Amino acid sequence: MSDKANNACDTCSHFNADGLKKLGVNTDSFDFVVALAGNPNTGKSTVFNALTGLRQHTGNWPGKTVVRAEGAFEYNSQKYKLVDLPGTYSLLSTSQDEEVARNFILFGKPDVTVIVVDASRLERNLNLVLQILEITDKAVLCLNLMDEAKRNNIEIDERTLARDLGIPVVPTSARFNEGIPDLIQTISEVASGKIICKPHRIKNVPDNIQKAVDTLSEEIENQYPNLSNSRWIAFRLLEGDNKIIKALKAGEFV
């Protein structure tokens, strides 16, 4: 566990290793808030530890992280507060851990949401990714556990994936610190607006629903012109989600 550069990424000119400082739990003042979301047991806490230098407990079972953990790092003299959210399979139901994750992405308004996925189980993980992309348009896909995917003879075309999802994709093996420098660089570029995301919107829905969503989200946008996730709010309203109706009335989206 030395601080020395030990792979190509660390020495790449695009990555400024000197500019990186792991700040541990010191989250006093910060320039950007970064949320870590993803399915259970995809290595979110390991990514969290790799970024902050903390030793948050990790374990190989779904549900290990039950409380929201916070940490920080500094990169190129800008401070990033990192929030490790409980792992969830979806944001569509209303169990307690899903609500913690959903509310933070929705109301915590993170500057960047890093979605950690298991590269060996991409298709299943995309379910959550697509839902998050309806809520936020500043996201990075962290394609984690690449070492396992390789061992399982799974190859992923990252560029196609990035194009289809409309967000940057960074392959990592957080357990071995591989790809972390690249991830940090990408987070900083999304946070600063250097990379503009054009997130994928859910397409495969029947026409009548598509129309209803369009009508409703147009109306929402008329009332709240600055809202980026009007479509998702429309989804929730059509579902009859009382908590979203309440939040709307309380003005929490403005």
Add this chain to the structure above:
Amino acid sequence: MADSSIDKIIDLSKDLRWQIGDDFHDNLAEGIYADASEIATSSVRIDNQNNQFRLDRKIDKIVTSKTWGFPIMFLILGVILWLTIEGANYPSAMLADLLLGNLHPFLKGLAASIGMPWWLDGFLIDGVYLAVAWVIAVMLPPMAIFFPMFTLLEDFGYLPRVAFNMDELFRKSGAHGKQALTMSMGFGCNAAGVVATRIIDSPRERLIAIITNNFSLCNGRWPTQILIATIFIGAVVPASFSGIASLSAVISIAVLGIFFMFLVSWSLSKTVLKGEVSTFNLELPPYRPPRFWKTIYTSLIDRTLIVLWRAILFAAPAGAVIWLISNIYIGNESIAAWTINSLDGFGFLLGLNGVILLAYIVAIPANEIVIPTILMLTVLVTGISGGEGAGVMFELDSINATSDILKAGGWTLLTAINLMLFSLLHNPCSTTIYTIYKETKSLKWTVVASILPVIMGFVVTFLVAQVWRIFVN
């Protein structure tokens, strides 16, 4: 923002909901899956011929099989315990020798040379220091072995398989299958196990998991079980079998705890916590070779030292209390002697004695100081010499010396068995009680979770004592 515009949006959504019908949720979910499938198909290429998943599946077939699942679980538990018991002996003796054999006389000498009054010297060095030293000597080595091994198993991915094996039993007792995970965490520390119940969605099943977590024998209680089993159970069989006999006794107690957990879960779900068992998806994650040294390092730093620090924080005041009650006299008797005498009758009914009951009262803050307290109080009551004197917690050089003291105090095999049972079935430690309150935010359930095991302990030890006296004597 005017309220009317929000109402307008909500009204519009109601109208639209009528138009699109009930299938919205399913349609949306299907849409997401269809999108996910399209995206994955265009960017993922899998070579199915050499897929590692097959190996995982082969391992799973064995470790979750109906025939082998449980034997393998007990075998793993047995190996971990055996390594803990065997491995902890030597470093424990070394630490005891250093902290109690050498450092304690040195501190006493130092205190004498600066002319410290006897009561201050006794209070600080014989009370506080010895309690802390004892806890370090007894707890640090087993924890430093047990926690890393447990963490390695956890990182490897075995815990979800345990949950899978036990799911059926939990379902039958009306509890949530994920309780198997929180139960396993409880074997390390009950307070950690109670926090881990957050993974259970249903409040009813979560409450069951919280109340019954105490039946997982925690790290503070393993040393008590191991020591008593070694002295008394190991002694009734030929020497060559004593290791196996005491190991089996400890495992039996742990299994009995699991049995009580099912029993109590079942009773609760049939009475005060009635309800349906909720279904859930349990993902069996891939096996991952743990990063050995990193795991050892983090589990030593994070778990072992944190738990040890907590034990020290509780042991220090407890040591002070023991010294005080042994040295403050009312009439001719110290408070400790007086309490022990008045608890003796009740203790006899339970096949225990007044010393053990008082030790458990003193040790409410932390289970790990029960044995030293018992030894010290026994010396006080029997008046045998060789110990350090009134109210001094000490470590004896060998298991034999401990055994001599306990036998002088009138201990029998029944006392030993009932102490092991009572150590399993009594109130959770203060940290766990506080954690239960924080998690449930209910005084009522905190009281239930604290009192229920003690009552069970009284009943079980009482029954065992009566049966024993009828049939054995």
